[in-house]
Amino acid sequence: MMIRRELPDDLEPIRAVTAAAFRGAEHSAPPVEPGGDPGEATLVSWLREDPGWVPELSLVAVEDGSVVGHVVATRARVDDRPALGLGPLSVHPRRQGAGVGTALMHAVLGAADALGEPLVALLGDPAYYRRFGFVPAQSAGVVAPDASWGDYFQVRTLTSYDGEAGRFHYAAPFDRL
Template identity: 75%
Template sequence: MRIRPEQPDDSDAIRAVTAAAFRGAAYSAPPVTPGGDPGEATLVSWLRDDPGWIPELSLVAIEDEKVLGHVVCTRAHVGDQSALGLGPLSVSPQRQKSGIGSALVQAVLAAAAARGESLVALLGEPAYYGRFGFVPAREVGITAPDASWGDYFQVRTLSRYDGRTGEFRYAAPFDRL
């Protein structure tokens, strides 16, 4: 398996992997259209069309030229300062729990740090993301977009983190879900 930036011809495969990964998951966003793919699959398309899209932070895991997983970070903000929002992270259901998701998270965090980014936030399972250095956002004074998310809203500070605090805002397409 190798990880590389998303290429233009990967978009259909990314949508398929994302839809399959989130289909039937209890925590999945509802379909945008009745009977359609989970909201996360549509979200990736919306994010590509948003000014917050950062092409080098949209990564795919490839094996035998097949997309097995995808992760993306997009421009977000804490107050008026730049940050990143991670998600969705998707792995083909047949390959989940094989290390692909971990490899994608590590790769996107390394790419974000190399770009000089300071903070990455996400909504996800603390037991999973804690291994990558994510902590509940409230521990560093960052407020979730929705208070009911509690400890599931997490942040990972990077070397350029300056101690900023305040309310976190994802890229605008997240508000459409």
């Protein structure tokens, strides 16, 4: 398996992997169009068109020439300070549990740190994301966009973290779901 930046020819495979990964998932966003792909598949397309898109942080996992996973982090903020929002993280169902998601997470966190980003936030299962150093956002003084998210809204501080605290704001496309 190889992890690399997204290329123009990867757009449709990324959408297919994201749709497959989130189809039927317990906490998936509803389809934007009736009967369409899960909202996460559309979200990735919307994020590409947003000023918060960071091309260096859209990564794919490739096996035998096929995209089997994708992760993206986009520009966000904590109050008026820069941060990143991570997600979606997608792995094709036939490759889930094989380390693809773990490899993508390590790669995107390393890339974000190398770019000098201070903090990454996400909404996800604490039991899964704690292995990557994520903690409940409230413990770092970061307020979730929605209080009902509780400990599912998490942050991971990076090398340039300087105590950023306040309300977290995802890139605008997240608000469209």
